[in-house]
Amino acid sequence: MSKGPNAARRNESSRQAILAATEDLCRENGYGRLTIEAIAARAGVGKTTIYRWWPSKGAVVLELLDQAATLASAPPDTGDLAADLRTLLTEVIGILTPVHTSPATGLIAEALQDPDLAHDLREHLIEPRIAAFKQRLRRAQDAGQLSADADLDVALDLLYGPLYHRMALHLGMPDPGHLDSLVAHVLRALTPPHPAGVRERRRKSQTGVS
Amino acid sequence: MSKGPNAARRNESSRQAILAATEDLCRENGYGRLTIEAIAARAGVGKTTIYRWWPSKGAVVLELLDQAATLASAPPDTGDLAADLRTLLTEVIGILTPVHTSPATGLIAEALQDPDLAHDLREHLIEPRIAAFKQRLRRAQDAGQLSADADLDVALDLLYGPLYHRMALHLGMPDPGHLDSLVAHVLRALTPPHPAGVRERRRKSQTGVS
Structure with a gap:
């Protein structure tokens, strides 16, 4: 045609x-x-x-969300990893809010009951964004802002998890101060205590520098 | 009567x-x-x-879940904080699995569309269990297994979040090895880097993070 x-x-x-x-x-x-x-x-x-x-309203909403979740498709890279993660999560908070009338939560609810829609949600909307998120974190690793052996699946779980837990159980989205704290905690979790750090602390305590 | x-x-x-x-x-x-x-x-x-x-099927399922989520009502306290957290999260994984036929995910899906059911879910099922979870963490703080200034809301977000994120987006539940890693990461995140390096190292050896 x-x-x-x-x-x-x-x-x-x-x-x-x-x-x-x-x-x-x-x-x-x-x-x-x-x-x-x-x-x-x-x-x-x-x-x-x-x-x-589109075959169904779910498919229409999927395309709407694909168009809305732009930052998640191409995560910002300002050089400030924590700030960029807060920006990404703030977009998700906007998309999931208010819980009872957000197209995204409606689609999530329907997909919980519909394996085909769940498949499309994961394959077409979520997986490409997870790939983009991990690519952003790999750049942070290359730039030395995130430890080279940080587990990126754990990063995904810990950064995005709280928003979906709060959505699912109606606990309210984190305010900016709590979001700051979450990101800071996760970045700390991903930074293993290096032998070099122990040596550094030991040296400081020996020389009386605290 | x-x-x-x-x-x-x-x-x-x-x-x-x-x-x-x-x-x-x-x-x-x-x-x-x-x-x-x-x-x-x-x-x-x-x-x-x-x-x-019961006024509705949602109310029946709520009571079913209240009866099923027993560990979450009275969290274990074996003295091994990481093991107890893994036990708690493993109960939740069982309750949320398989995603498409679990009564819990069905109720969560319906509550995403129904503010009254959402209210009942949060007030009757979730809030008492959050209180029990925090009480368990406070005992860990008293026992010196968790730093006294750890943010318990952050702990809740980071420990439970990954399960609900994976449920909502159909990413599959963590296997035992990944769950171990998640708990270890979160306990590390909750342990602030103190000037007192000795105390820091002692906590790390307790949480199994190397």
Whole structure:
């Protein structure tokens, strides 16, 4: 099926209208009440237009999130690792908040009951971002900001974990001060006490420098 | 309404039959397909018996989980803090696994869409267990196994977070080796680098971090 540039432009503007309508309706009424009919009406397109591109509302929300989670796709690298991690986590907090009307938490809830959607969520949205996160940490290792033998799977677990624990159990997202503290704790956890450090402390205590 | 001992016994056996039927049906078909009708049929009781005690299937599952998460209610204290934390987290892993048919993940998914159920989940199931967890950590602080100024909210975030992150995004639960590593990292994170190097080294040898 060949389309000229005008058709492509029209399609892109319909696509954006559909994603915007999906986000708005979800934030107004929650993911549970979201329907393809309502999205079509709000976006001013026919239901068939939506079904031509997406098989379900979950697929629409997946694409919406793919478009929203931009920092996680290309993590910042300002040279300040802790600041960049706080920036990344702050994006996730925004995406997961408020818990009951966030498109992301709605999709997570549905995927907990739907293995196919869970597969798509992990493969299309999450895994590429985990790869980008680890690449960012490897650059930090190369730059000597993170120890070369730090376990990047542990880093992923400890940095992102708290946000999803708090989401799942309705404990409230960390405020900026607590987020600072979390990142600082995790960076400390990833920095093993080096034999050099022990030698350094021993030398200091011998020379009376504290 | 006064009831004799026989009535109380019959009630308790109905209650246990209802909870067992709820767990079995959930693990067979998933939380989404669970209905009060199906629970009543499997438990051999009338629907009205269930509705007399619980307003919804979410409430039944909440009571089921309250009965299942026993270690979290009274955390072990063997004197080995890392081992006790691994025991606690292993109970949670069992409760959240397999993700698509666990009653707990089904309830979490529903609560993400239902603020009232979220409130009950947090108030009745989670908050008392968080209090018990912190009490266990305070005993560890008193026993000198955990630094007196360790931030217990950070400890909660970092220890439980990874399990819920992995649940929400379908990343698979940590195996025992990775769980060991997570606990060791978190205990290291909670141990601030003190000028007193001797105290620092003694704590590290206790937590098994090298």
